[in-house]
């Protein structure tokens with residue numbers, strides 16, 4: 001699934017793209033369409049390069065459309081008008097209980113998504129608090145970058161970290177997805193704004209988000225950001241304990257990890 005074959009396109013992820021991005025596929029009109037909602041499927045060619053595709057174009061490009069269900073989706077906490085959503089991809093196997101293989105596939109996606117959110121997407125937010133990047137995940141993240149996959153044992157390890165009591169609620173998967181989504185939306189608003197005062201206000205919110213890994217409902221409203229109705233409402237992310245747990249720990253005072261232990 002992660003190796004290109006016969007020059008075909010390999011789906012990598014569903015993700016946000018800049019609003020001026022054009023689809024890599026050429027439609028019947030021979031013109032590239034854009035992404036009015038700023039979301040695209042990212043497909044990899046045989047040479048390893050990644051390009052954005054619209055959903056229909058991605059379906060046409062891959063070996064079978066079900067492959068698009070087997071990539072991590074980083075856009076799940078965005079809000080897209082229902083009328084703008086394409087028809088759901090026929091899953092074929094959505095009846096009844098999930099099989100063991102389907103469960104394993106879903107866990108693999110959840111693990112990759114958490115790994116990439118924590119080590120790459122949220123870690124790359126400017127001035128983000130240093131607790132986001134987790135040194136214990138470095139080897140598996142490097143392996144993922146090399147191979148495009150994580151082994152089954154590493155899937156369990158990553159999910160155990162995400163669920164561990166020692167992992168602050170603001171560093172769990174759903175909240176990191178909210179942080180990433182709000183970061184993308186704030187950057188878009190900053191890029192589109194012509195008002196110095198508004199840009200200063202938005203940058204202030206962005207810095208707050210980077211430091212605290214949350215935004216309040218009133219901050220979201222003041223910025224004009226539309227997100228998932230449950231954005232930043234995950235259990236445990238508010239209150240004094242969450243604030244203390246999410247306080248940045250200087251790297252020098254982090255506990256040593258002599259035996260490669262995770263926690």
Ligand SMILES: [Zn+2]
Pocket residue numbers: 023024025026027033053054056057058
């Ligand atoms: Zn297209």
